[in-house]
Amino acid sequence: MPTDIVVPHSSGTNKPASTAPEGACDAHMHVYDRRFALHGPPDAMLDHATAADYRLLQQRIGTQRTVVVQPRAHGTDNSVTLAAIQALGAEHTRGVAVVRPEVSDAELERLHAGGIRGIRFTLYTPANAATDFAMVEPLAQRVHAFGWHVQLHWNADQIVEHAALLARLPCTIVFDHLARLPLPDALAHPAYDVVRRLLDNGRTWIKLSGAYLDSQVGAAGGYADTTGIAQAWAQQAPDRVVWGSDWPHPTERTAKPDDAQLFDLLGQWVPDEAARRRVLVDNPARLYDFS
Template sequence: MPDYLPFDPNPRVPSPLPPVGSCDSQFHVFGPRDQFPVRSGAAYEMPSATWTVARQLHRTLGITRGVIVQATTYGADHAVVLDALANLNPSTGPRTYLGCANAAVLTECDDTYLARLHDAGVRGARFTRAGLGISMSPSEQDKAFARIKELGWYVKLQPEPDGIATQLAAYDNLDVPILLDHMGRADPTKGEADPNLVAILERLRRGNYWVMLSLSEKISREGAPWNDVVPLAQRLIEAASDRCVWGSDWPHPVSVKQPPNEGDLLELLYRFAPDPAVLRKILVDNPTNFFGFEA
């Protein structure tokens, strides 16, 4: 298993704090290997990135809601997500944290297990890029799509490193909400000449496609402070401000460069959306509508 760089252990408080009710729409949690076994062939693990560290991160950032996305590290075994949801949510009242499964669970586990995930607050399934070691045959993918429809979940699609354009056709006939991760990994240097951006903008003209403003540090060709990503994000917001959400992607798995400070990433979002009303949509209203947080 390769060595990747760890997350910044000292997140700073952003200035200003985000709106009340803000949501981190993608982060991952891990745990000790003796408690949460790593699947054979896993591309990475980050046992120090526990739910307790994530909770403190969100308190520092002023974030009160979040979506835990199952890492490929654990495949179809979602014990680490179930544990985090049980500990992060209040014992009574509306959930403040929901989950997103890895799509492998839809072909590898039975209905009882899926019902357990749903009851715990899982509301979607992520189809991950091929390089992380989990893939499906066309028939398995069809089975997964059918189960998503039955459960009332959304589809989450992780782009390949060279972008999402070639992946989208397989999802176009789905009558479910679809969230495109990481701005589809469009190339910020190409503008609308990039086929990835063209493909994303075409999908955003449909009602069921959404986009996550995340992974700026890896999309950028310039590096911090990631100025080249600002026009890309603003183009996506212009296209569908009601269907954009933001995620930290903490703890930034498979990073070969030092991951950014989360305070810097949140302040980068403020540059994407300088209008307070639009920022509130991205951080509060849109996640409420897409993920189904209760009032």
């Protein structure tokens, strides 16, 4: 049924056909807020993408828990993410920060107290990146002591190039957006075998998110070309996959996706209702330390 809730950075107004279970988590979204320091190019900033704006999306798709991922526009000043955690409710919101090696132990402790449970390396395009590959291992060693994970937004070729590094990391690894394997032949790329071997170690996770990033058929084709790789990940590691909206969809500047369509797509990726509940509720509760 239509709803009168219009969500910034989201097309359509219908609610999803599927109902989110109690405690469902959106494990990947971003908040942008001009009250906080900006870093990087001006075009990295999005307006109307605050925590208050995101509440409208929660009302539309029915999720109750949230993971705020530090956006590129705010660099390594994680104040915007910490503030969003408080605004959305610290009991049911967690965050993923961006830090550099010079971060102090006291700052890591402050971030942990504020709800941070991982750090992200967004390196799929090196331009304007706040971190680099040389920082991954030393920072992974430090945050492992806090029980945090490292979240990686890398392209498939980068995953292959740094396979040995990935195998050495002591902490939990979370790959963004289906691991960004190129479509339509994702399972044929060498990165598929790299990630598959990492999944066998029991501490590697995949985010079932970002369908539009690599789909060649797009929204008009129902993102159908993503189903094979999404199902492969969900079948191999049913207890180590989570779902995320990627709102406000910062890569999509001309036409924003329909978040109801993206939420319903999970029903194709994970057809079994009990398995889907694990993806939305049980798995993120474990990964992000929800009580």
